[in-house]
Amino acid sequence: MSILCYAADMSLRIALLGLLDATGPASGYDLAKSFERSLNHVWQAGHTQIYPELVKMAADGLVAVESEGARGRKIYAITPEGAERLRSWLIEHEPTGAIRSEVALQAFLLPLLDKESAIAVVERIRARLQQRLAVLECKDPSKFGRYALNLGLSQGRSGLAWADETLAELRGLEPADQPAPAT
């Protein structure tokens, strides 16, 4: 609305500014790799989103092309203005707790399934969570993103605990409690 009202979300911008601030100048390609490696469990973005966004951010003065290397490689650096924008977002932005989780949606709808199917679904969810957790557990906890890593570990473990409790509950159900196995 007002000129002070920036676009709704901007989290992609913030993530890019954060990476540039934390690890120094980088190309779009580097940033895409960083997303995959370090930011993966927190935010995702592919190169097709990153390249145009960097151009817009440069137009807004938040980053600048520091140098151009081999093969048309363009190295972006964060500007002081960008660093300030990053800090003020961190300090001022009230994060929306809103979550869209396919896992949670499946959990919500579990009662629609018969016992066997529900158990199979939860087992698959459990396997998936375990796999994700294993990836996080391999990461270096002394690195930059360690607070988010701890958060991911904590959430992953609590998801696993939920899956185990739910499996126990489902297995303990009397067959009579089940919905009809549908025609």
Place this chain on the structure above:
Amino acid sequence: MSILCYAADMSLRIALLGLLDATGPASGYDLAKSFERSLNHVWQAGHTQIYPELVKMAADGLVAVESEGARGRKIYAITPEGAERLRSWLIEHEPTGAIRSEVALQAFLLPLLDKESAIAVVERIRARLQQRLAVLECKDPSKFGRYALNLGLSQGRSGLAWADETLAELRGLEPADQPAPAT
């Protein structure tokens, strides 16, 4: 690609089918209310998304207008085809673990802030999590969505625990460990 490859996500469809299956025929308005009340911590959708989607779903034969009530109220019911689509999604769909969380992004970037600011950010996150948790704790655990409710409670509590640990760690830091408070 092939005619068997349905649109990528469809979670909104699934959520709508799930509500119709679980609680019987309903209007778009009712469904929007249900989203707010029961599905809020799992998936969000406003009426502006729901109305057009119901029209498309009716065109695809997954729901049907069962009756039209007062004030142009249209009551949709799930069709057998819709019920089958719902069940096969639940059983077959491998949920993507991908998460985009502004809270986690802030956690990731915490080391960019000086000690005082970082503590303030985590305290705000903690307050927000507590508030969400309080909402969930008021819900009836015997209702339809109770598996998802348990999951939400579990995740909320682990988030709170993370915030407390992180605050303790930040408060215990030597001032020397801090980044320069930025000109």
Place this chain on the structure above:
DNA sequence: GCTGCCATGTAAACCGTTACATGATTGG
């Protein structure tokens, strides 16, 4: 010379939010 990775981009489609718009009904 070919394969594979580095490196950058565009275009179309889709999903989701915000703002806008309309009218009926109920209760005070």
Place this chain on the structure above:
DNA sequence: CCAATCATGTAACGGTTTACATGGCAGC
């Protein structure tokens, strides 16, 4: 009669994904 709520929708915008497209360089 007025306000609140019921009830439905459209339009524009912005963010995200998928597919398409191009070319340089390194090693075999």
